[in-house]
Each structure stands twice: as structure tokens, then as C-alpha cells.
Amino acid sequence: MFQIPPVPDLNNPDLAAALADKIARKTVPHGALGRLAALAQRLGAILGTTEPRLHAPQLVVFAADHGIVARGVSAYPSDVTWQMVGNFLAGGAAVSVLARQHGIAQTVVDCGVRHDFAPAPGLLIRKVAAGTQDASAGPAMTAAQCDQALANGVALVQGLPGNALLLGEMGIGNTSAATLLTARLGGVDVAEVTGAGTGLDTQGVARKTAVLREALAANAEATAPLAALAALGGLEIATMVGAILQAASERRVIVVDGFIASAAVLVASRLAPPVLQRCVFAHQSDERGHARLLAMLGAGAPAQQGIGPLLDMGLRVGEGSGAALAWPLLVSACAILNEMASFESAGVSDRA
Numbered sequence: 001m002f003q004i005p006p007v008p009d010l011n012n013p014d015l016a017a018a019l020a021d022k023i024a025r026k027t028v029p030h031g032a033l034g035r036l037a038a039l040a041q042r043l044g045a046i047l048g049t050t051e052p053r054l055h056a057p058q059l060v061v062f063a064a065d066h067g068i069v070a071r072g073v074s075a076y077p078s079d080v081t082w083q084m085v086g087n088f089l090a091g092g093a094a095v096s097v098l099a100r101q102h103g104i105a106q107t108v109v110d111c112g113v114r115h116d117f118a119p120a121p122g123l124l125i126r127k128v129a130a131g132t133q134d135a136s137a138g139p140a141m142t143a144a145q146c147d148q149a150l151a152n153g154v155a156l157v158q159g160l161p162g163n164a165l166l167l168g169e170m171g172i173g174n175t176s177a178a179t180l181l182t183a184r185l186g187g188v189d190v191a192e193v194t195g196a197g198t199g200l201d202t203q204g205v206a207r208k209t210a211v212l213r214e215a216l217a218a219n220a221e222a223t224a225p226l227a228a229l230a231a232l233g234g235l236e237i238a239t240m241v242g243a244i245l246q247a248a249s250e251r252r253v254i255v256v257d258g259f260i261a262s263a264a265v266l267v268a269s270r271l272a273p274p275v276l277q278r279c280v281f282a283h284q285s286d287e288r289g290h291a292r293l294l295a296m297l298g299a300g301a302p303a304q305q306g307i308g309p310l311l312d313m314g315l316r317v318g319e320g321s322g323a324a325l326a327w328p329l330l331v332s333a334c335a336i337l338n339e340m341a342s343f344e345s346a347g348v349s350d351r352a
């Protein structure tokens with residue numbers, strides 16, 4: 001049985017007040033830092049200090065294949081998964097470029113890709129199986145496989161330096177797995193959260209929705225978070241859930257990418273709700289269900305909920321590309337807290 005790492009509640013009214021006070025003294029009109037201030041407040045709360053410093057950020061691309069792809073739920077073939085792993089390792093993928101630009105270390109994890117990789121720098125082999133089974137015909141994984149993937153995620157975060165984890169993934173068919181988890185754990189009709197993924201047309205989305213309905217019916221009893229993860233998820237999602245739980249347990253900042261990473265956070269937060277206190281949602285992706293999923297996680301459109309997703313760039317990439325793109329905002333939020341003068345220190349007159 002998988003042991004959920006302890007994730008204590010971070011609620012600390014004294015620290016929250018000290019952070020709010022520090023921000024209120026900065027030399028801008030009161031409240032003018034907007035969501036940058038809210039982001040700074042959150043980073044201080046996660047790292048437990050009024051002087052948060054981010055170091056050695058780690059972007060992990062969790063990769064695996066999905067049996068349900070045989071049902072025509074993606075616009076691309078499964079082979080793209082292993083081919084893209086090669087692209088990440090060669091440094092040519094979107095996320096590789098963005099991570100390099102911002103000094104973020106990239107690690108790729110084979111959680112269950114249907115391909116045998118030669119050892120390579122930057123590649124961890126944590127393969128539980130050569131892809132999942134077709135969830136439209138029964139459980140995608142056995143409980144033992146799911147437990148193994150979760151444990152792999154825990155162990156790999158234990159070995160990472162730094163205090164920030166950026167979530168990335170690669171797996172043709174994984175918008176289907178993420179959609180199934182969102183529908184099942186979020187209690188919404190699957191049609192409301194099924195989108196185009198890599199680019200299905202309207203007819204393709206209708207076919208995908210019908211297949212996903214079959215998967216929900218074939219796994220009707222899988223309602224608890226871990227049972228749903230095993231029956232409907234993927235090996236990269238399960239490994240990511242383990243990584244999220246361990247990162248939260250270690251009080252790392254968790255930078256959440258798009259729809260698939262958010263679905264992993266949904267599962268992790270059902271297992272340990274304070275996980276959400278450690279998350280920064282990098283962006284709202286163009287995948288249909290993401291806005292709804294973000295709202296479930298308390299990070300809906302900014303005007304309504306907290307700091308919300310930081311960016312809305314119309315991305316539908318995954319890989320961790322949105323997380324890498326948003327990273328400089330986190331760096332800026334810390335710099336504002338640590339380096340900006342106060343009205344007092346700069347000799348600037350405060351409000352009359």
C-alpha cells in the first residue's frame with residue numbers, strides 16, 4: 001500500500017500578517033502590486049519566511065503511453081511520446097528551450113513509455129509498464145502498478161535539489177486520462193470537460209467523448225481518489241501525483257502547468273488537501289476542461305479566486321512549457337519582497 005507523505009496545514013496567521021505588512025510598506029500606491037503581491041505572499045507562506053528565495057528550480061517531464069489511444073482519442077500516434085522524449089533530451093522541445101532560457105534544470109522520467117531508451121544524461125528510467133491498458137475496456141493500471149508509480153514519484157523528488165518543482169508531462173492520450181479524472185473526481189459530466197487535446201476536430205471530440213463515457217462506465221466503481229487514479233489515470237500522472245505529494249511534504253513550491261498537471265494536483269489534493277497551499281498555477285491552457293478544473297482547485301479566473309492562473313497565453317502544449325514561461329514571475333515576486341525599499345527606508349512619504 002502506498003503511504004501518503006504527511007502534508008501539514010501551512011496556515012500561519014503571524015507569518016501572513018508579517019508578509020502583508022512588509023508588502024504594504026513597499027514604495028508603490030497601496031495595493032498597486034496586484035496579483036504580484038498575492039504571489040509574493042504565497043511564496044513567503046510556502047517557504048515559511050518573509051524573505052523567500054527560490055533556488056535550483058527543477059522541471060520534471062513525466063512521460064508515459066496510454067492504451068486508450070487505440071480508440072482514436074488523440075490526433076497523433078503513440079510513437080510521438082518516445083520521439084518527443086528524444087527531442088527533450090536533445091534540447092529542442094518547447095519546454096527545453098524555455099527551461100534553458102530561465103536557468104531551470106530539466107529532467108525527463110520514463111514512467112511507462114512504450115519504448116526502450118538507452119541511458120542518457122537527463123533521463124530517469126522509472127518504467128512501471130510499457131503504457132497503460134485501454135481504460136475504455138477496464139482499469140488502466142492495476143493497484144500495484146499505480147502504487148509503484150506513486151512511490152517512484154516520491155523517491156525521485158527526494159533526490160532533487162532546490163526548493164521548487166515545475167510539473168511537466170508528455171504522453172499521447174493523456175488529455176483523455178486527465179479528463180476522466182476531472183469528470184470522476186470533480187463530479188462533472190465528461191462532455192463538459194472533454195477538449196481537442198492535440199487538435200481533434202469537432203467530430204473527433206464527439207468520438208473522444210463517447211469513448212471516455214465508455215471508460216467511466218467500465219470503471220464505475222472507481223470513485224475514491226487512488227482507485228480513480230489507477231482505473232482512469234496514466235503512469236506519468238500517477239508518478240506526478242507521488243512527486244506532488246512529496247514536494248508538498250518537503251514544502252517545495254509546486255508550479256503547476258496545464259490541464260494534465262492540474263488533474264494530477266486534483267488527485268493529490270484529494271489525498272492531502274493542504275497540497276493546494278503549495279501550488280502556484282502557471283497558466284490557464286486552451287484545453288476545454290482546464291478553466292473548470294482550475295476553479296475546482298480554487299484557482300479559477302483571477303478576479304474570482306486567489307491569485308488564479310498567472311498567465312493566459314492560449315497555450316495547449318503541456319510538457320511544463322507554461323510552468324517554465326511563468327517562472328520569471330515567481331522570481332520577480334521574491335525580488336519585490338527582498339529588494340524593494342519601504343516608504344521608511346527610502347524616505348518616501350506614505351499616504352496622507
Ligand SMILES: Cc1cc2ncn([C@H]3O[C@H](COP(=O)(O)O)[C@@H](O)[C@H]3O)c2cc1C
Binds near residue numbers: 074169
Ligand atoms: C508533437 C507533440 C508535442 C507535444 N508536447 C506535448 N504534447 C501534449 O499533447 C499530448 C496530449 O494530447 P492528446 O491527449 O490529444 O494526445 C501530451 O503528450 C501532451 O504533453 C504534445 C503533443 C504532440 C503531438
Ligand SMILES: O=C(O)c1cccnc1
Binds near residue numbers: 175
Ligand atoms: O493543458 C495542457 O496541459 C495540454 C493541452 C493540450 C494538449 N496537451 C496538454
